[in-house]
Amino acid sequence: xxxxxxxxxxxxxxxxxxxxxxxxxxxHAWLRQYVALHEIHVSAITVIERxxxxxxxxxxxxxxxxxxxxxxxxxxxxxxxxxxxxxxxVAVVAGEIVALVPEPPSPPRRSHRLIESxxxxxxxxxxxxxxxxxxxxxxxxxxxxxxxDFESIRGAIERxxxxxxxxxxxxLIRCTSLA
Amino acid sequence: xxxxxxxxxxxxxxxxxxxxxxRTTLTLPADILQEAEGIARARQVNVSTVIAEALxxxxxxxxxxxxxxxxxxxxxxxxxxxxxDEMAILDGVILEEDAxx
Numbered sequence: 001x002x003x004x005x006x007x008x009x010x011x012x013x014x015x016x017x018x019x020x021x022x023x024x025x026x027x028h029a030w031l032r033q034y035v036a037l038h039e040i041h042v043s044a045i046t047v048i049e050r051x052x053x054x055x056x057x058x059x060x061x062x063x064x065x066x067x068x069x070x071x072x073x074x075x076x077x078x079x080x081x082x083x084x085x086x087x088x089x090v091a092v093v094a095g096e097i098v099a100l101v102p103e104p105p106s107p108p109r110r111s112h113r114l115i116e117s118x119x120x121x122x123x124x125x126x127x128x129x130x131x132x133x134x135x136x137x138x139x140x141x142x143x144x145x146x147x148x149d150f151e152s153i154r155g156a157i158e159r160x161x162x163x164x165x166x167x168x169x170x171x172l173i174r175c176t177s178l179a
Numbered sequence: 180x181x182x183x184x185x186x187x188x189x190x191x192x193x194x195x196x197x198x199x200x201x202r203t204t205l206t207l208p209a210d211i212l213q214e215a216e217g218i219a220r221a222r223q224v225n226v227s228t229v230i231a232e233a234l235x236x237x238x239x240x241x242x243x244x245x246x247x248x249x250x251x252x253x254x255x256x257x258x259x260x261x262x263x264d265e266m267a268i269l270d271g272v273i274l275e276e277d278a279x280x
Contacts, residue, residue, distance in 0.1 A: 014270040020254030021266065031254075036247035049271030056268055057261075072257050079253030111264050114274035124271055 002178050004034035010084070010135045012128070012144040013046040015175040019143075026179035040081030043090075043134035045127050047083055050076060084134045093133035096163045098126055100156040106148035129153060132170055141171040143178065205230070 011019070022028040034040075054073040058066050084090075104125035108116035116124070128146065132153045135142035144150045154170045161168065207215075207230075215229045222229070258266065264274060 014272075017258060017266060017270045021258040022251075022255060028251075032247055032251055035250040036243045040250070046271075050269060052273075053269035053271060056273060057265055068260060072260070075253050075256035076258075079250055079257060081250075109267065109272050109274065110277070111267070111274060113277055114264055115277040116272055116274055120273045120275075124273075127271060 002030075002173055004030065004037050006141075007034060008038035008041050008082075008140065009034075009143045009173070010041040010043065010131075010138060010140040011046070012131055012142060012146065012150070013042075013049045014145040015143045016040065016042060016046065018145050018175050019178075024176075024179075027175060030179040041084060041138075041140060042081065043084050043131045044086050045130045045134065047080070049124075049127060084138055086130060086134070087137075089137045090130065090133045093136055093164065093167065094126075094130040096160075097129040097133060097153055097156060100160055100163070101129075101152055104149065105152040106146075125149065136164070136167050136170050141173055143173050143175050145175045147174055 018024065019027050019031040051073070054069060054076070058069045058073075061069055086094075104121050108118060108121040110116065128149045132142060132150060136157070142150065150170075150172050154172055157164055157168050157170050212226075215226050215233070219226045219229045258269070261269060267274060
């Protein structure tokens with residue numbers, strides 16, 4: 001159990017989705033306590049991923065579903081908390097991370113009939129590096145739902161501290177262990 | 180430059196705004212009023228100060244709770260009604276039909 005009082009925290013895209021969707025009762029209750037105390041902090045990269053997702057679903061949907069997706073997108077944008085920019089410091093740190101770990105640590109995602117292309121997997125890995133870099137530069141703990149990727153980033157930072165002067169360690173908490 | 184800025188900042192007189200006050204009459208439960216009077220005596224302040232602080236804390240909690248409900252409702256509207264695959268796409272995982280199938 002991680003007390004929401006220890007926040008504010010920064011949230012990775014999938015962690016924000018997992019907590020906000022409310023399918024996990026304990027996680028949702030934790031989020032309710034957290035937002036009574038703090039803002040939701042996300043990287044600008046999370047906004048890119050999310051809006052790209054809404055747009056991708058919208059372009060595949062029929063007219064009726066498009067209205068529903070657009071309403072959901074507006075609800076998301078109206079609900080945005082603190083968005084951390086991708087500035088020069090974050091860019092430098094993200095560049096160091098992807099240089100140290102150029103390949104995604106975990107394989108492309110797949111579901112019943114769908115698969116993530118290798119190109120998409122690489123892009124998502126680089127986005128994760130930028131999200132981790134944002135948390136590292138902000139000095140905030142990152143709540144995530146992707147242990148394989150973010151633990152690899154933490155390990156790389158710890159093994160090469162000279163590449164990240166005056167920064168780190170990258171503090172991580174998996175969203176499933178919050179409540 | 181930094182020194183100049185610091186010097187200017189030291190010269191500035193700190194401005195402390197006193198919140199405007201209004202006289203009013205409240206009807207409070209006797210036990211609560213008694214408790215407030217006890218606190219006021221112990222802290223050597225008047226009862227109005229104790230009541231104002233308690234009310235201010237209560238209002239802050241109420242505002243925070245309302246904000247929290249608003250955010251939770253916003254997330255519900257942003258993420259409900261999507262399948263697991265669609266939610267993965269919203270989380271940045273762009274999935275396509277598996278061409279090998």
